[in-house]
Amino acid sequence: MLSTNRNASLTKIYLLPNTLTAGNLFFGFLCIIRCIQAKYCNEGAASAELYNQAVWCIFGALVCDGLDGRVARLSGRESLFGIEFDSLADIISFGLAPAMIVFFLILSPENNFPFFKRIGWLIGFIYLLCGAVRLARFNVTHHPLLPKDQRPTSPNAVFVGLPIPAAASVIASLVLVINQFDLKAFAICLPFLMLLIAWLMISNVYYPSFKHLDWTTETKLIAFVIIISTLAILALFKGLSFFILSITYVFYGLIHHVRHKKPL
Numbered sequence: 001m002l003s004t005n006r007n008a009s010l011t012k013i014y015l016l017p018n019t020l021t022a023g024n025l026f027f028g029f030l031c032i033i034r035c036i037q038a039k040y041c042n043e044g045a046a047s048a049e050l051y052n053q054a055v056w057c058i059f060g061a062l063v064c065d066g067l068d069g070r071v072a073r074l075s076g077r078e079s080l081f082g083i084e085f086d087s088l089a090d091i092i093s094f095g096l097a098p099a100m101i102v103f104f105l106i107l108s109p110e111n112n113f114p115f116f117k118r119i120g121w122l123i124g125f126i127y128l129l130c131g132a133v134r135l136a137r138f139n140v141t142h143h144p145l146l147p148k149d150q151r152p153t154s155p156n157a158v159f160v161g162l163p164i165p166a167a168a169s170v171i172a173s174l175v176l177v178i179n180q181f182d183l184k185a186f187a188i189c190l191p192f193l194m195l196l197i198a199w200l201m202i203s204n205v206y207y208p209s210f211k212h213l214d215w216t217t218e219t220k221l222i223a224f225v226i227i228i229s230t231l232a233i234l235a236l237f238k239g240l241s242f243f244i245l246s247i248t249y250v251f252y253g254l255i256h257h258v259r260h261k262k263p264l
Contacts, residue, residue: 014077020068028093031057039104058172061093094168095131099124130198162200170246176239207253
């Protein structure tokens, strides 16, 4: 039984981490606005730019999402309110917003893709549904009031199922690459990739978790050089490098699971 003080602390609203979560939600909302504006923009170049802005809004949400939990853990300000608020923001920024981007680009009945004319909305909904289920499963299995004998036995350094921010990152970065290099013919791959990602989110495939990394984490010299080099490549190639990293993360867990028939 948790103490009264412990119960009270779980319901508190801490300013800094929840402000970052609100930033996550803001970027998701802004992404949806940019998608709508892009859809009804009559100029092709302006429409592409609006879609690019929508994608960068998702990346902004990713930054806020990556910081809010770390700030809460480092300052000892974790709470049930923060956990639930974070999931609500995630389903908008990483569930609904990417689904809207793909729907307006590919799945909308007005686009010239007959196969998706009738079922486009369903594909978007499947992605959104799996994202919501993924978040609900995570919240339930990691709830601090859940008895220890009912908690998952998976290691702390992994996620069970593809995290929804990683799923959104793949979709967003692919849209950015398609617009950047004018690869409109490859846009047809988005719905199929979306369905694969949707399945991975609710699967039992294990993915590496980087939550244990913080400002006090020590590393070896070679690893440090690799990290700095990776950041430099990200800054240089932007959308393409984000897509390569995201898709590598997705298929790393899947291939490892298939090869070893077990988690990482």
